Amino acid sequence: MFTHGMFRRVIGLLFIAISGALGGISPALAQQTYPNKQVTIIVPFGPGTEPDWAARVYAQRLSELWKVSVVVENKVGVGGDIGIGLAARATG
Numbered sequence: 842m843f844t845h846g847m848f849r850r851v852i853g854l855l856f857i858a859i860s861g862a863l864g865g866i867s868p869a870l871a872q873q874t875y876p877n878k879q880v881t882i883i884v885p886f887g888p889g890t891e892p893d894w895a896a897r898v899y900a901q902r903l904s905e906l907w908k909v910s911v912v913v914e915n916k917v918g919v920g921g922d923i924g925i926g927l928a929a930r931a932t933g
Contacts, residue, residue: 879910883931885924887917 882900886892896913904911916924 876907876909879912880907881931882911882913883924883928884913884915885917885921885928886915888915 880903882896884890884893884896893913893915900911900913916927918924
């Protein structure tokens with residue numbers, strides 16, 4: 842099914858996406874509460890897989906912490922390239 846390396850790669854991408862979103866706050870917006878709108882986590886694997894499960898656990902905790910809706914979208918195909926490409930082109 843999934844190798845340990847694949848799982849670590851997905852979790853690493855998840856953390857990179859979250860930290861990139863947090864690090865992209867401009868000084869002018871620093872006084873506003875962030876995030877102030879829904880956050881989407883893109884998982885490049887199908888529902889019910891280990892990366893999906895992990896993303897949903899993180900989404901629930903982040904939603905409680907940030908007080909905004911955090912949703913998980915599964916974008917499957919081409920060995921994860923579709924989901925990774927969508928996440929790379931996502932705008933904040």
